[in-house]
Amino acid sequence: MRRGISTVAMAAAIVLGVTACGGSDGDGKKDNGSGKDPASVSGTVTYWDTSDAKNEAPTYQALIKEFEAKYPKIKVTYQNVDFTTVEQKFKAAAQSGKGAPDVIRADVGLIPEYASLHYIAPLDGTAALADTEDFVAGPMNTTKYEGKTYAVPSVTDTLGLLYNKEIFAKAGITKPPATWDELIADSKTIKEKVPGVAGTYVNPDSYFLFPLLFGEGADLADPAAKKITINSPEAVKAVTKAKEIYDTSSLKVDFASAYDNMQTSFRTGKVAMLIQGPWSVSDDLSGSAFKGKESNLGYAPVPAGSTGKALAPTGGHDLAVYQGSKNLEASYLFTQFMTSSASQQQIALKNGTLPTRTSAYTAEVLKDPEIAGFKSIMDTARPRVALPQVGSLFTPLQQQYIKILQGQTSVQSGLDAAAKEFGDLLPGFAQ
Structure with missing residues (x-):
């Protein structure tokens, strides 16, 4: 499941008082934060x-x-x-x-x-x-x-790349992809050499887009500059790559039940690799592809973008x-x-x-x-960008991301639309 997707509170804050200050020696024996035993x-x-x-x-x-x-x-x-x-x-x-x-x-x-x-x-x-x-x-x-x-x-x-070692071996792939381009190439090889198996399954949840954004040096916004950056050239490059992965390497996505179908496809061996978190592992191991052969499940960092850095959100x-x-x-x-x-x-x-x-x-x-x-x-x-409104930004981004994946809008137009909605949630931020 994705982490931290929420609706921003619209009510004004109530200041409730100042906390106690003090030190700690790390073992709780001398100072409890107020100088008392x-x-x-x-x-x-x-x-x-x-x-x-x-x-x-x-x-x-x-x-x-x-x-x-x-x-x-x-x-x-x-x-x-x-x-x-x-x-x-x-x-x-x-x-x-x-x-x-x-x-x-x-x-x-x-x-x-x-x-x-x-x-x-x-x-x-x-x-x-x-x-x-x-x-x-x-x-x-x-x-x-x-x-x-x-x-x-x-x-x-955090998010990592989970993969099926047996499928990789059948396809002659000796190591997990280190870049998104390698993931696309490996998916093509798997499709050719292991009939009935897709390379991956693109999760249309916007949380799972973060490794691609981070890998291009992109983010939702820049608090220091007070600027919305979801439609920056770097973000456009990231989402363009996500669309390419969807078009070339993904099993057909059921947008109504994407997460459950993604999990089912992976644990039954119909998909070779996923971007997923540790919360999914017990479910993965319950499927026919891994039950009784837990060592068949491989773990690797998410692929890197053009910056050469593999980065994923902290959950x-x-x-x-x-x-x-x-x-x-x-x-x-x-x-x-x-x-x-x-x-x-x-x-x-x-x-x-x-x-x-x-x-x-x-x-x-x-x-x-x-x-x-x-x-x-x-x-x-x-970490995700430290903004109080960060949770509320996921919804407009996801709505546009799905439209982009389905071909209903271009990458630039979709991200521009998301940025416009971000503007309503981030007053004072430039677009």
């Missing part, structure tokens, strides 16, 4: 968790019990909130000042918006931010807004503290504990998600082929 901190922390209620949540619930044992004066009220509804619920609660959680597991793409609305607290100098040098750069970069840190990385992901979730919390000190300690290296190792081992701390990639954690496969791919991850 953490053992003396008390209160109740309400935590909204958006992880999968059946398969992932038990791991977080077990960690909460460990936290309460370590800090017996702090109690945690756990609530599992559906990922698809949590944004609306949190905004409503934060705006009204009633019912918001003390700590929320938020999609990384939402941090700039929540920070701009003053819904979440800046964490610099608090106990929540411990051993920041241990965090992987990509996830850590998702926590920043206007020079301050508003969240702590919890789990991370995942961060923990953020509600600025109006009445239990800030306890919330800082809870956030620190849940994002510690030990906690991240436990989460990775139980849930198979990628840690955000370098030290959490232990030999035991790396026994998981999915984590091992995506670890190096994370080096290609870069």
Whole structure:
């Protein structure tokens, strides 16, 4: 599933107060962000968790019990909130000042918006931010807004190239494509030498367009210059390449059910390679192409564009503290504990998600082929543009991207139309 696609809040922000400041020694023993001994901190922390209620949540619930044992004066009220509804619920609660959680597991793409609305607290100098040098750069970069840190990385992901090794071998292809032109050439070879198999399946979701945009040095907008760049020459080049891949290398796309059909085609061996994230791997391995032969699934970075750089968006979730919390000190300690290296190792081992701390990639954690496969791919991850409105930009771009793929409009005209809609969402930005 794509990350951080949302509707921008239209309500004005309510400033809820200034957070406490202080230092941390990284182990929570001397300073909880206010100069107090953490053992003396008390209160109740309400935590909204958006992880999968059946398969992932038990791991977080077990960690909460460990936290309460370590800090017996702090109690945690756990609530599992559906990922698809949590944004609306949190905004409503934060705006009204009633019912918001003390700590929320938020999609990384939402941090700039929540920070701009003053819904979440800046964490610099608090106990929540411990051993920041241990965090992987990509996830850590998702926590920043206007020079301050508003969240702590919890789990991370990015897009990579997943491929079927058996199909590659039948086609005589010895390595995954390093560029988009190589992907097109490999797809042609696969079509010729492995009848009934397509090279790839183009996902028309605009999130999956980012590797092509980044690979040409393009982006949605430039906040520093206050300029919309989705229709720049670099962006036009990127989307032109995406259209070429669609026309020459993709299995026919069912736009009504594109994601599900893409997954089915790959896991049953009708498609040789996909641009996908680690969240899809368990589904991939359940199909006839990989079940019982998990080593047939290959992992590689996304292909590079003309800049020579392979780049993909950083996804995942961060923990953020509600600025109006009445239990800030306890919330800082809870956030620190849940994002510690030990906690991240436990989460990775139980849930198979990628840690955000370098030290959490232990030999035991790396026994998981999915984590091992995506670890190096994370080096290609870069954050989406840090704009509060970034989530709302996906919809007009996707609408035009689909028209471009279907041949209803030219690349330039489609991106110009997207840029015009961006202008309504980004006041003060030049087009």
